Amino acid sequence: MSRKTVIEAVSLSKAYSEQVTALHDINISVQEGEFVSLIGRSGSGKSTLLNIIGGLDSPTSGSVLVNGTPVDYTDQKALIALRRGVIGFVFQDFNLLPTLTALENVSYPLLFDYHQKEEREKRASALLEMVGLSGRKDHYPNHMSGGEQQRVAIARALVGRPLIVLADEPTGNLDSKTSDGIFELMREVNREEGTTFLIVTHEREVGRYSDRTIELLDGRVVA
């Protein structure tokens, strides 16, 4: 089965200084609809790789192709378009905005993309329902558990109908039972919507949810 390659990193390197190099000549590719985990110890460069793929950080050398198009890290507009329509982010600390309700948090990205309020709320409601939080639309983040907050964050990542979701240690602050629930949710979205997932984690056991695992060690791909 030949599927489209949605993420391709070609001899990607990132150095912060001559002594500190985060990534060495990384070559990876992810196919459309894949659920891939990126594992490695703390400091192995996995978050840096994720940020570069998502256009939040730029590489020192090498290139990234997202959905077949090279990412131009000097073109702010293109990077913004990438974040708006192609890539959704999930962070370790959930990073919901405390002043907004669950529904508003989910619809927040659409605010910047000229969507009508009704349309935004309809889409956000549907996603909250999908992540099992339809009853908590009007709750604020500080009234929700960590697992619930991360579900809201996943819904927010999906609101722009992204091709790819990049998740950086999405269960890092959750207990193992809640973590399982989050992974199951992401896997379900992956199966049902066909969204590609690239998940950074330091837990090897996540592998059982994944199609494939990429391991980094000291900025190099080892497996």
Next chain:
Amino acid sequence: MIQKFLDYLRFSAKQVNRKRMRVLLTALGIAIGIAAVIGTVSLGEGIRYQAVNAIQAQSDLTLIEVSADVRDGTVQYITAAKTAQIASISDVTSSAPVLRDAWASERQTYLGVMGVGAEEIAGVIDPEYMTGRAFAASSREVVLGHDLAEKLRRYEGMRLDEPFRVVVRQYDETGMPEDQRLDLIPVGVLQERGDQFDNLMLTDMSLVRDIRDAGGISDSVLVRVNSPAAVGGVVSEVLALGLAANGAFEEIESVNRLMDLVVLMLAFFAGVSLIVGALMIVNTMITSIYERIGEIGITMAVGASPADVVSLILFECLYIGLIGGIIGDLLGIAFSGLINLVGKPFVIAQLGEAFAGFESADITIITPGMLVMGILIAVVLSLLSGIYPALKASRLNPVDAIASAR
């Protein structure tokens, strides 16, 4: 686009609401500056109002004297044609061309003479006679102003309806003085008016014209305007004819010019406190951005452009400005009331009798325009103060911003 604007407004309102106390204190910084400006400006405007009223009460504002002027090196004489043009300006109810001369009594008392048409002068100055009557046309009859009549009666024995000899000095071709004596008949004395007519001798224009050999030209035209409000318009039309205009309105103009300057200076010094308020906003917004650095990073990560971030922060400043402006207006009204209450007895004591009219009136005036300006200044200042923090926020690197929030 308007939808997006409203959404940003709503979103920023939530941010402002989260830090109610801080926003209120920051807004208060601006508000105090606005209140100081409104208080001082209201005092200046109040004094201007009283001064203009005092002038209006004491002088004949709607009387203008139009005179010849030099434009581009040529003298614009008042010809019959110009007189007709002046008379046809709208809001001019009546007008009277005038010739002036200077004569003397036999005892060398200076006599300012105004030659004017008998009927025309009645339309312009509405003369009221203390004694006697108006002069007849084409005669040697004269009407005396109140003060001049008093002087001539007391020192020169002038009596109504008895010939009074005056000397008209002219010069011949060699420059030698050549005196001509005229017997005039005083027929009336005007009531005291408090203007130039108190010291003038009025007579028929034809008499002065003959003596001066003035031909068809007059020295000036007295103009009566139908209301004080229309004076400005008439004056500018007169200036457009290439002529000059004088009158009591000039006093008001100079009071206005002076008060403009005074109000500006007062507002400037009071406005210095606005700089402090603006710095408070800069400080608050920078603090607020450091506290929310992670949120800003997330906002950018989910697709906000730097311009979006700038807008969101400036909208917060807009709220601070609006709140500051409204509180400032309210404090300004209170401040102005306080000046009125405490300052009035002091001002009256300082200015003395002439300003006793202040007693019943307010020495401060607040206009709707002032309040609108107060809010506008607060909003503009807040937005300006927000630019630096907003740009700073928009230039954050999302990765660093999210990481530093951990």
